[in-house]
Structures are given as C-alpha cells and as structure tokens.
Amino acid sequence: MAGTVALKLTSGARRQTTEAIAEPRWVRWLLIGVTLGFLGLFLFVPLMVVFVEALSQGWRAYVYSLADADTQSAIRMTLTTAAFAVPINTLFGVLAAWAIAKFQFVGKSVLITLIDLPYSVSPVIAGMIFVMLFGRGGWFWPWLEAHDIRIVYAPAGIIIATLFVTFPFVARELIPLMQSQGTEEEEAARLLGASGLQTFWRITLPNIKWGLLYGVILCNARAMGEFGAVSVVVGNIASTNTMPLHVERLYKGGCDSELAAAFTVASLLAMLALVTLVLKSLLQWKTTESISPEELRYTGD
Amino acid sequence: MALKQRSVLPGFGLTMGCTLSYLSLLVLIPLASLFLKSASMSWTDFWATVTDPETLGAIKLSFGASLAAATINAIFGLIVAWTLVRYSFVGKKFIDAVVDLPFAMPTAVSGIALAQLYSTEGWIGRWLAPYGIEITYSRWGVMVALTFIGLPFVVRTLQPALEDLDIEVEEAAASLGATRWQTAWRVILPTILPALLTGFALAFARALGEYGSVIFLSNKWEKVIPMLIFTKLEQYEFADAAAIAVVTLVASFIVLLFINLTQWWSRRYAA
Numbered sequence: 408m409a410g411t412v413a414l415k416l417t418s419g420a421r422r423q424t425t426e427a428i429a430e431p432r433w434v435r436w437l438l439i440g441v442t443l444g445f446l447g448l449f450l451f452v453p454l455m456v457v458f459v460e461a462l463s464q465g466w467r468a469y470v471y472s473l474a475d476a477d478t479q480s481a482i483r484m485t486l487t488t489a490a491f492a493v494p495i496n497t498l499f500g501v502l503a504a505w506a507i508a509k510f511q512f513v514g515k516s517v518l519i520t521l522i523d524l525p526y527s528v529s530p531v532i533a534g535m536i537f538v539m540l541f542g543r544g545g546w547f548w549p550w551l552e553a554h555d556i557r558i559v560y561a562p563a564g565i566i567i568a569t570l571f572v573t574f575p576f577v578a579r580e581l582i583p584l585m586q587s588q589g590t591e592e593e594e595a596a597r598l599l600g601a602s603g604l605q606t607f608w609r610i611t612l613p614n615i616k617w618g619l620l621y622g623v624i625l626c627n628a629r630a631m632g633e634f635g636a637v638s639v640v641v642g643n644i645a646s647t648n649t650m651p652l653h654v655e656r657l658y659k660g661g662c663d664s665e666l667a668a669a670f671t672v673a674s675l676l677a678m679l680a681l682v683t684l685v686l687k688s689l690l691q692w693k694t695t696e697s698i699s700p701e702e703l704r705y706t707g708d
Numbered sequence: 709m710a711l712k713q714r715s716v717l718p719g720f721g722l723t724m725g726c727t728l729s730y731l732s733l734l735v736l737i738p739l740a741s742l743f744l745k746s747a748s749m750s751w752t753d754f755w756a757t758v759t760d761p762e763t764l765g766a767i768k769l770s771f772g773a774s775l776a777a778a779t780i781n782a783i784f785g786l787i788v789a790w791t792l793v794r795y796s797f798v799g800k801k802f803i804d805a806v807v808d809l810p811f812a813m814p815t816a817v818s819g820i821a822l823a824q825l826y827s828t829e830g831w832i833g834r835w836l837a838p839y840g841i842e843i844t845y846s847r848w849g850v851m852v853a854l855t856f857i858g859l860p861f862v863v864r865t866l867q868p869a870l871e872d873l874d875i876e877v878e879e880a881a882a883s884l885g886a887t888r889w890q891t892a893w894r895v896i897l898p899t900i901l902p903a904l905l906t907g908f909a910l911a912f913a914r915a916l917g918e919y920g921s922v923i924f925l926s927n928k929w930e931k932v933i934p935m936l937i938f939t940k941l942e943q944y945e946f947a948d949a950a951a952i953a954v955v956t957l958v959a960s961f962i963v964l965l966f967i968n969l970t971q972w973w974s975r976r977y978a979a
Contacts, residue, residue, distance in 0.1 A: 529917025
C-alpha cells in the first residue's frame with residue numbers, strides 16, 4: 408500500500424519534467440485548435456441549435472407549447488417511466504453488486520458479461536423482443552387478450568422496455584467499486600455482532616453512496632431519454648407518448664409551429680442532459696478529491 | 709471444488725437468487741425467444757431474408773457508415789484525448805465534462821438538432837448546399853449522426869491509457885536522439901494502440917445498433933439495419949425481423965469478443 412502512494416507522488420512530480428519532451432508550440436496550438444473545432448462543431452453547435460430553434464417563435468410560443476395537453480401527458484409518461492425503472496434497477500444493481508463483489512464463486516465473469524448484455528443490444532432489438540413476446544401475433548398475445556391485459560402498445564410496455572435498456576447502469580458502477588473496497592470492513596462489523604442489514608446500512612452504503620448516486624443519475628438520464636426501444640414497443644399508437652417520442656411526432660409534423668414545439672420539448676430533454684453532465688462531473692471531482700487524501704491517511708497508519 | 713467459497717457475510721443466497729431471476733426474466737429469456745423465433749424459420753428462408761437486396765443494402769450502409777464514423781472518431785478522439793491529458797488551457801475541465809454529452813443527450817434530441825443543422829437551410833448545411841453536398845436525408849447524414857453518438861468512446865478509453873504512459877520512456881527516446889514525431893509514432897502509438905482499438909470497436913458497435921438519431925438524418929430508400937428491423941415489425945413480418953436481428957446481434961457479439969481479446973492481449977504484453 409505504501410508503495411502505491413509513493414508511486415502516485417512520484418508520478419505527480421514526473422509531470423513537471425514534461426516540458427523537456429514537449430511538442431513545438433505550433434503543434435500544441437494546432438492540436439488544441441483541432442480539439443476545440445471538432446467538439447465545437449459536433450457538440451456545442453447542435454446543443455445551441457436546440458435552444459435557438461425552441462425559442463424561434465418567441466417565449467410566448469415556448470411556454471404555450473409546454474402547456475399543451477399532449478406535451479403535458481408526454482412529460483407525465485416520462486416521469487412515470489423513470490419512477491418505475493430507476494428504483495427497480497437501482498435495487499437490482501445493489502443486490503447484484505453485493506452478490507458479485509462480496510463473494511467468490513464459479514462463473515462470476517460470465518455473470519458480469521450477462522449483466523452487460525443490454526449495452527450491446529440495439530435499442531430496436533430490445534423493443535422488438537418484447538413485441539414478439541407480448542405483441543399482436545406474439546407468444547403471450549392470446550392469453551393477454553383473453554385476460555384483457557395490455558403490455559405492448561401501452562405504458563406497461565414502455566416501462567418494461569426501459570427496464571431492459573437501463574438494466575446494467577447501477578450494477579456496472581457498483582461492481583468494480585465494491586470489488587475494490589473488499590470485504591474486510593463488513594467482516595469486522597459482523598464479528599462485532601452487527602446483523603446483515605446493519606452491516607449493509609452502516610458500513611457498505613456509506614462507502615458506496617457516491618458511486619451509487621452516479622449510477623442512479625446515468626440510469627435516470629437513459630430512462631427518460633430512451634427512444635428506440637420505446638418507439639418499437641409503442642408502435643403507431645398516438646395516445647401513449649414519452650417525451651422523446653413526442654419530439655419525433657412533432658418534428659415529423661412538419662409545419663413551423665410544430666417544429667418549434669418539437670425543439671421546445673427537446674430543450675427540456677437537453678436541459679436534463681446538461682444537469683446530468685454537471686452532477687456527473689461534480690461526483691467525479693468529489694470522489695477523486697475525497698479518495699486521495701483518505702487513501703493517504705489510510706495507508707499512512 | 710465448491711461452487712462458492714465460505715464467507716461470514718450474509719445474503720449470498722438472497723441477492724444471487726434475485727439477481728439471477730431478474731436477469732433471466734428481463735434479459736435472458738426474452739433474448740433467447742428471439743433466437744428461437746429465427747430458428748423456427750427454415751435455413752433457406754433465413755438465407756433468403758438475410759441476402760435479400762434490401763437487407764444487403766442496409767447491412768452495407770450500416771457497416772460502411774459505422775466504420776467511417778468510428779474511424780473519424782478514432783482520429784479526432786486521439787487528438788482530443790491527447791490535448792485533454794497533456795496540455796493545459798482555459799476551460800479544459802469544462803471541455804472534458806462536455807465530451808460525455810452524446811451519452812447524456814437523448815438520441816431523438818441529437819437527431820433533430822443534427823438534422824436541422826445540416827439541412828439545406830441549416831447553419832452548416834447552407835454552406836455546403838451550393839456545392840451540391842446534402843447531408844440531411846442522405847448517407848452522409850447517417851455518418852454524421854453515428855459520429856456524434858460514438859464520439860465519447862474513443863476519448864474515454866484513451867484518456868486513462870495516456871495518463872498511464874511512462875514519461876521516462878519518452879524521455880529515453882528523446883535522449884537517444886528520436887524526434888518528437890518518431891517518439892509519437894514508434895513509442896507512444898504502440899503503447900496506446902489496444903486502448904485505441906477498444907475505443908474504435910466500442911464506437912463501431914454502438915453505431916451498428918443506433919436508431920434514434922439516425923432516423924432523422926436518413927431517408928426512406930437508404931435504411932440502416934435497425935431501421936429495416938423497425939419497418940419489418942411494422943408490417944408484422946416478425947420472422948424476417950428476427951432473422952435480421954439475429955445477424956446484427958451476432959455481429960455485435962463478435963465485436964465484443966474482439967474488444968475482450970484486445971484487452972487480454974494488451975494485459976499479457978503489459979505484464
């Protein structure tokens with residue numbers, strides 16, 4: 408442990424000597440210029456377009472299209488979806504991370520790969536598997552219809568598809584974090600007589616809270632922004648709409664006021680993205696800042 | 709050998725049971741049913757669907773545009789990552805945070821923003837239109853959308869690799885008379901190559917499956933694979949859709965395998 412700290416300190420000192428092998432000044436300026444140009448063209452300008460187009464018909468139209476009944480119901484649907492998907496996948500993420508990080512068992516890496524699976528499945532395919540199970544002509548369709556239950560083309564389908572695509576987010580953040588923390592603290596708590604829940608609540612949760620929050624924020628952003636999977640599950644039914652689907656319908660509507668309305672709803676989602684980025688950066692700075700001095704103290708003993 | 713090592717910590721049975729049941733119900737069984745559906749087709753039907761001119765066109769466009777987008781991202785991502793790790797300039801932390809925007813932005817929002825920007829009346833598109841270059845509603849539009857959504861992958865996989873670079877090796881190269889260019893080409897690039905390939909493959913895999921942003925920049929006649937699957941579903945051609953989906957899934961699993969092999973290979977040589 409002391410060795411790693413020493414290494415970290417020297418690597419900090421070594422950064423100082425970079426000047427000796429630095430690129431010529433014009434190369435540095437060129438590379439910084441290319442970076443700013445590329446990111447500007449691909450990130451800042453599209454972001455700006457969203458807000459400029461949203462306000463192209465003026466503030467009054469902006470507020471008016473937000474107050475629109477369809478927009479309101481789309482916002483409610485998106486919030487409802489996230490209200491189901493985020494807590495369920497957070498709970499699952501914590502359970503999965505506990506099982507994987509705190510115990511040694513056969514087939515662990517296979518399990519981790521399977522948890523990652525939804526990342527590598529196209530959103531359209533994610534939606535499609537549920538249409539094929541629960542949709543018209545699907546395997547469960549006769550049974551569902553006999554019992555008058557609607558999953559596909561209905562809010563339940565949106566929630567299931569969102570659960571699928573946001574499935575790995577929390578677990579993915581927690582597994583490496585909890586693995587790196589080991590089990591010593593929990594074992595000590597147990598030996599001192601704490602119950603399982605007490606151990607989790609008092610020892611594990613405080614250790615993982617920032618990583619957990621990080622995963623929850625990413626999970627929420629995806630849950631509210633998912634388009635492909637939800638679009639497949641809903642099909643052409645206009646009555647169930649999430650915000651991203653509403654953006655598409657307004658945009659395809661074509662006339663100027665609908666275009667502005669599409670960008671108005673899009674601007675809300677863009678703000679969500681910006682808030683997500685800010686929180687994400689704050690958490691990253693917080694964890695890197697809080698870890699290093701603590702680590703020093705920890706290993707100094 | 710026991711399947712699980714003994715531990716004083718409780719809750720293995722409960723948490724593992726919940727994890728496996730939830731994973732199976734939500735992910736494994738639905739995915740398996742997709743493979744079953746396509747297996748219900750005869751081999752000739754499957755082959756006919758997959759080699760249908762429409763499908764082949766979609767596969768060509770998807771692979772071509774994804775490769776092009778991943779290549780653009782590899783080149784510019786390398787420059788962006790290098791700049792962010794090695795140089796200091798005003799607003800660097802801000803720029804660093806903004807790189808993740810394509811991850812955080814809902815794809816539909818990115819799609820309409822890019823479509824508007826590159827349309828013939830858009831801020832960028834209007835400067836290209838006089839030269840006969842139309843981006844929105846063409847295969848170039850698909851490439852632009854896929855470049856946007858894949859942008860963070862290369863930067864984020866390269867950053868840690870560049871931070872871990874041993875400066876002393878570069879100094880050694882310099883003191884032995886290598887020019888900066890030679891050092892970059894012969895010393896730095898081979899070291900970060902596994903990370904670069906991983907980032908490239910991740911961006912490529914993501915681009916293959918992308919739907920949300922592409923539909924706003926593509927047209928009816930030039931469809932990428934996910935758009936074709938969507939159309940087949942709308943026409944209730946489930947078996948065809950399943951066949952194309954299986955091909956796509958297998959392709960992305962191969963990419964995933966390639967990423968794992970690259971990482972395994974780089975760890976072996978690092979050790």
